[in-house]
Amino acid sequence: MSPQRYRFFLVMLGLSVFSKGYSDFTNTEQLLAEMSVIKNDPILLEQALVSGKERALLCGNCHGKNGNSVRDYIPNLASQNAAYLFNQFELFATGERKDYVMGRLAKGFSREDKINIALYFSVMPVEPRELSVTVTAQGEKIYQSYCFTCHQKDGHGDGSYPRIAGQPYQFLIKTLNGFSGGDKKRANSPMTVIVANMNEQQLKEVAAYVASMP
Ligand code: HEC
């Protein structure tokens, strides 16, 4: 990217984050506060994790019993940030994020269920998976120049910024291509602006690097 392109990119980034709205921000703050009350009380946490595990039984068919997905095109939920899990579940329920199965599933849970399920998966460890693609220096460079600003240096994200480290390669490339190809499934994602100036090769390389991150 030329310096001009890069500056333009940063301005667009600022605009998109800002226009994503103050209400999203306050909702997430409130959710994080609610979750931290549970996390700071060993009894509440134990109850939440037991109930979350019970409610998440069905999810294991696709996302794996402990949140390590059983198919390369399905995301891991293990070690995902709880607020992100909750928010995405909400987006599936309202139809803002489109996926047939997830849309139907997401409508069936109470707010409390969703918090418990999110907390449950967030404490499960990610199991390393075998990589079928080669990691390049260019992939790392793209990640550590742009992506880290929201997803952190280690790819673990924070709050409503998802952990992407260790996600299956197929899921990552499918998702990035979707953001870049104007796919309507996640039309309001800030990611559409981020990948707008990236070509297919760059997306592949950054996806391989992200998949390899522990
Ligand atoms: C039949 C398979 C299937 C089942 C069962 C299923 N999911 Fe999913 N889930 C998917 C697929 C496929 C995606 C990816 C959709 C996409 O590409 O946007 C997904 C995406 C998600 C995401 C978004 C993750 C991310 O990283 O963006 C969350 C959160 C989620 N599922 C939670 C659940 C929970 C909780 C359950 C159980 C109540 C569940 N899923 C059950 C197939 C399933």
Ligand code: HEC
């Ligand atoms: C301005 C902040 C920001 C930057 C920079 C950013 N992302 Fe994201 N990214 C997000 C947010 C917020 C989400 C989740 C919200 C959504 O997509 O609905 C996300 C989602 C994703 C997802 C989907 C995760 C999932 O589990 O569904 C992938 C993959 C991803 N980003 C990869 C990248 C890559 C690769 C880069 C660098 C080229 C990057 N991101 C740069 C904010 C950012």
